[in-house]
Amino acid sequence: QSALTQPASVSGSPGQSVTISCTGTSSNVGSYEHVSWYQQFPGKAPKLLIYEVNQRPSGVSNRFSGSKSANTASLTISGLQAEDEADYYCSSYAGGSTLVFGGGTKLTVL
């Protein structure tokens, strides 16, 4: 079970939009809508941002949005703010009642 592929780092200036990709295979991302995104600050537990590709839990800013095309899912953060600087992880259902995570992306707000 290989991890989903994410860029190690992305950056953007305040007010801009950034997109983080999450590439899997036809065995996970490509076959299911069960893709989620998490935000993690240093020393803290991850927090759910997006589930089912593009659904936001209550309380999550609408600046965070998700999408998927074929084997690649994406998280877009619009109106970038300094407080968005964190690590971001994707996950996908991988069949056989298993779950797989991406390797994580460090977002730097310039």
Place this chain on the structure above:
Amino acid sequence: QVQLQESGPGLVKPSQTLSLTCTVSGDSITSGIFYWTWIRQPAGKGLEWVGRVFNTGNTDYNPSLKSRVTISLDTSKNQFSLKVTSATAADTAVYYCARLRGYFYYVDVWGQGTTVTVSS
């Protein structure tokens, strides 16, 4: 609100069994909607799903860890547990217990995490 708290030894010797317990409050582990799951994160690295247990006791594990991992329930204490046998330095990580939404497979509640070091 729902809270999860990990507990267990912070130091385990190589070849021994790593054991952790997660105490759940604000929800019942017998709920039929959620799975109860363990996720780990080596220092400076990404998240790795370890496995999950349902209220029936049914379990599923990460294929790469399946031969060494057991997750079980203690419904009387509203707890679930993780055991990893034949521990090595590669098992050193922050271990999170969490609640996993059934069918949709997203984690909506996380414990704070506990650091386990495998070293002699």
